[in-house]
Structure formats: C-alpha cells, structure tokens
Amino acid sequence: MGMLCIALLLGFVRLFLGPSLPDRVLALDLITMIGIGIIALYAIATDRSVLLDVAIALGLILFLATVAFATFFERSTLARRRRRERG
C-alpha cells in the first residue's frame, strides 16, 4: 500500500509538472493503473470479490479516455494547420 501511495504521489507530480498535454494524459493513464492496483489490494484486504468489477470498469475507462484524448490532439493539430494554410 505504501509503495502504491508513493507511486500515486509521483503520478500527480507529473500531472502538475507535465510540460505538454500528452504528458498529463500519460500521468492520468498511470494514475488509473495505480487505481486498478489499489482496488485489487482492497479486494484482498476486505475479502470482497465484487470489487474486481470496479477494476474492469476502470480499465475500460482508461482505454477510452486515452484513445479519445489522442484522437482529439490529432484532430485539433490538423484543424489548426488547415486554418493556418487558409488564413
């Protein structure tokens, strides 16, 4: 648990420092991974197997969020470039 908490803290450090937007998305990615780990640990500590469903949902959200952010970055760059060509 201590290791995971330190990892979470370091993830937040990068989230705040992150010089570019993709860096922040990367930090969010890492934080969600740590969340999955913490949920797994909590499921074992409290002896509740239902919590694994939460991990499944978190994994789905992780993938969708990263892909959505990546697509958004790509589209916005292309749109800006096109506007510059026109203007």
Add this chain to the structure above:
Amino acid sequence: MSVAEIIESVLLLVGAGLILLAAIGVVRMPDLLIRLHATTKAATLGSALMVAAVAVHFGSVQVVTRAIAVIVFLLITAPVAAHMLARASYFLGVPLWRRTVIDELGSHYDRETHELTAAEEEELAAIEAALVRDRQ
C-alpha cells in the same frame, strides 16, 4: 502460511514494485516518448500481477474468469493506447530529448501537409545496388 498465500503476497509485492518503478520513471525520464516507454510496460505488468493476486486469493471460478478478462483486456489495450498517444504527440510537435540519436520519421514526414513521403530516389537506388551486389 500456505503456498497460495506465499504466491499471492509475492505477486502483490512484485506488482506494487513494478508500478512504483513506472511512477519513478514517469517523473525522472527526460521526454514524452521515454516516459511512455517507462510507464506503459511496467505499470501494465504491475497491475496485471496485482489482479492475478486477487485471482489466487479467491480461487473460485467466477473470480478467476473475471481476473483473466481484466488482465487480457489490459494487455491488449495498453499498447494500442500508448501507440495512439505517441502518434498524436509526434503530430502535435512535442519536442524530443536533445540527446535523441535518430528520428527516422523526421525526414519523411511533412509537418505542413501532414503527408508521408517515401525514401528518396537516390536512397532507393543505393538499396537496390546493395541488394544486387549481395546476390552476386
């Protein structure tokens, strides 16, 4: 302490250690692609190991099936997500580390028109000549 408990705690510790390594890498590494390299593999394997520990702990069919589903899903989606993020960041023009040795896409990718061009005629001719020489 039974064998299952020992396996479980080893899985948990290794998983948490890998995640911690990934987090340290994310803070310490110099540029986005290297950070991606540090976090994607280590953190994915770490959380997969921790979910595997849950499967070992409960040991019933439902939990093991779900844990396998989570692990397979993580292992399939993490590389795809990392690839898309790296691709988007390259187009976005996120600067590379100043000591980067080679940017193979740099000479082929046109930043203005968002087009890839193939290798130059002379390069192709040189490759062709080398192939012919090898055959003889």
